[in-house]
Amino acid sequence: MKRILFSLALCTCTFLQAAPNLPDERLNALAADPYWIALGHYETGKLGGWRSYVDDEQFFLAANGDSDPTAELAATLKALYAPAGSGDKHAQCVYPARTRWLREQLQLRDLPQPACSEFTAWFKDIAPHSSVLIFPAAYLNSPSSMFGHTLLRIDQADVQSNNTALLSYALNFGAFIEGMDNSILYAWKGLMGGYPGLFALVPYREKLAEYRSLENRDLWEYRLNLTPEETARMVEHVWELKQIQFDYFFFDENCSYRLLELLEIARPGLELTEQFPLTAIPTDTVRAVKNAGLVERTDYRPSREHELLARAKPLSSEEQDWVLLLADGQSQLNNPELQRLPKERRALIQDAAFRLTRYRANGEARDSASAQRSFALLQSINQNPPPALEVKRPGLPEDGHESRTWQLGAGSRDDRAFAEYGLRMAYHDLNDNMYGFPLGAQIEILQLKLRQYESNHWQLQRLDLATIRSLTPRNQLLKPWSWQVASGLERVHGEDGDERLVTHLNGGAGGTWQLSDEMLGFALGTLRIENNTDFATFIAPAAGFNTGLLWHNPLGNLSLEAAGDYFYNGEVRRKLSLNQQWEVSRNLGLRLSAQREFSQLSAPENEIKLELKWYHY
Known part of the structure; x- marks a missing residue:
């Protein structure tokens, strides 16, 4: 009789602890829910179906969970009903955000009760109550920070009343780097996804010291209007991503894009990542967060x-x-x-x-x-205390022009009329509309220009892979170096009077000086290597100079430059150029350019061009 009663009790317990057997329609509907898609970091595959941004098999419970949200949901539901004796390794302890959502959607009241001591202690230590989006401004002397960076600060309930932000935690997504890669290798691997990306929660004071002091970067703090429940929901998901690897790409799957995904977890219904199908420049993502109505206050911390x-x-x-x-x-x-x-x-x-x-x-x-x-x-x-220090607050970075630029120009080169069509993926040059950007900073990535001459003659005028210039003025107290680097394809003088499309890599270093509040003067020595079919050698080196003025005037930005390259094989090139941009509006500029080029291979040539620039993501 006792055996019969025990068997009946065991069967009853087993029945009570079994996962619900959902109809296929219900299971498929749950798996297609945008929130489940967000929890799995899924996106629509290029050939159909699904693929997850997560590149770590440890994140998934189903063998094909990275490409099948339904299979992953079924495996999760089954795992939630596993015996509670596994403790911290139980699925409810490993996946608290999934557990919460499935419990709410299916009204699961008979789940086992494992002791999730590690998660409970971790969550209690963080004590999430509110969130702040942190934007350390762009810092040209660090390859990983040229476009700025974003992270989240997770605050406790008393952070504003007791001013305890330094006790908060910083939630950061970044590339995990082993060893000491140089700047060029770092940039290349970052572009090609050569580093894994990881989420990390670290004390905020450590990140504050790193960005504000070590890298001398201004910090912008955007207090978000997330509720305590929304903030807790986001932090629960971060626990699920602990030591989980993503591929890291500088331009799209980067720090800013991953944080947008977390905000979509915090507040279901937000559509932030959909706005960034190609690139996710940090300033653009800050603008998207602000436009979504998530920001309730903005604070500035100068470096x-x-x-x-x-x-x-x-x-x-x-x-x-x-x-x-x-x-x-x-x-x-x-x-x-x-x-x-x-x-x-x-x-x-x-x-x-x-x-x-x-x-x-x-x-x-x-x-x-x-x-x-x-x-x-x-x-x-x-x-003998001084008066309180007042630092002028610069323009909000998200109020500057947008990152992608369409260009339409018309001009004349030695009496030959042309039209020019261009596209720049990112994101600012010395003459662009300046609000929200420092004077003397230029970062251009992937710029294409096609030129159409009379008689319908088309040619590739230039293809810039990257052009970076940092013209930081020197003064009595601080004496930073100015520098520049550029690489790509461009047109130069040819032996027969025509233009040659050459491959080049050049850079330089020197100094910049503040001539007035709105004017800089700079002088740099340069080096260049070039592949040119007119030259006998495959690679021809050159030394040269680049000097000029940069003036922010009532119309916009004006630059006047002189540059020269003196090649080892005897070729000499010199160029004078003038550029003035009229800031028509935040996302519209009109630029007049004039230049005169000298070369030993041909007579001097003059070019003048009027160009309309539309800044549009």
């Missing part, structure tokens, strides 16, 4: 470099000399000449010297001499 420059701006040249002396040795604090200066001026000088000392220490090993200088300056600042 240490901008704080230093703002403090030093009212100082005279002699006072900035004192800043350098104080940053080099604290013994100058008691110099009688310094003490004779007005108290208010000494306060500014000491504060600027302290900021310069901290700036120089970024990324360097802490040494006792630097620590002593900082301490002595801090003591002097406490005795």
Whole structure:
């Protein structure tokens, strides 16, 4: 009798713990739900069907789960009803976001109750309540940061009342790099998906130090209006992605695109990723988040470099000399000449010297001499405090022009009329509409220009793979190098008076100086290698120069440049160019270009062109 009762009880328990047997129609409908598609990071395959962005088989419970959302859902539902004794390895512990959604959709009230101690402790430590989208501004001297970056800050309930943002967590998606790849290899592998991408939750203070101090980047903080429930839903899914690998691509499957996916998990019904079928430039994704009505407040945190420059701006040249002396040795604090200066001026000088000392220490090993200088300056600042520092807030980066540019031009080259058609995938040059961008920064990726001459003669005028220029001005306190690099195909003078399409790689370095608030002057030495059918050797090297002025005027941006290349084989090329852009609107510009080219292979040639630029994603 006892055996019979035990068997009946066992059967009853087994029945109660069995996964529901859903009709195929219901199962298929759930698997096609946009939220399940989002949880699996699925997209429509190029040849039909589905494929998941997740490139890690550990993420899936079904053998074909990366391409079959229905099979993955059925496998998940079955796993949720497995015996609870597996503890932290139970599917409910590994997939809390899936569990929550399926429980709500199917009203699952008979699920086993495993002890998910690891997830519970992790979730309690994070204590998610609200979210902030963080945008560290573009930083040209870091290949991974040329377009900016986005991450999320997960805040606890008291973060605003107690000002405890440094205790929050930063949710970041980035390329996982083993070893020390150089910048060129890093850029190439990033373009081609050569690195795995991983999500990570780290203390926010670590990310703040990395972006604001070490890389001297301004930070923009966009407080989102996600509810505590929505924020918790997103963090639960992050647990599911712990140590799960994605392919990482700079232009599309990058930090910004992955975060948009998480926001779609947080608030079902958002359609953010659909706006980025080809590229996902961080500023464009910030704009998409803002346009979706998710942003309730925007805060600006200037970098240490901008704080230093703002403090030093009212100082005279002699006072900035004192800043350098104080940053080099604290013994100058008691110099009688310094003490004779007005108290208010000494306060500014000491504060600027302290900021310069901290700036120089970024990324360097802490040494006792630097620590002593900082301490002595801090003591002097406490005795004679300066007024509060005010840093002018720049234009919002998302309010700048959009990233992709269509170009339509007409002009004349040595009395030959032409029309020109162009497309640039990303995203800004020295003359483009400037709002939201720093003066002297240029990043162009994949630019194509086709030219149609009279008699319907068509030719490829240029194909730029990448053109990057960083013209950061030098001053008494900071002396950064300016540099540029470019690669692709372009037209140059040929021996028979025609133009040759050549392959080139060139770069240069030098200095930039602030001539006025809105004008820069620059001078760079350059090197170039070129493959040209007119040359005897396969690769011809050249040394040269590039110098000019960049002026932000009431109409827009004007650049005046002179450049020259002196080839090893004796060929000499020189060029004078003038470009003025009229900023018609945020996403529309009209550019007048004029240039005169000199070459030993042919007579000088003049070109003038009027070009309409439409910035459109």
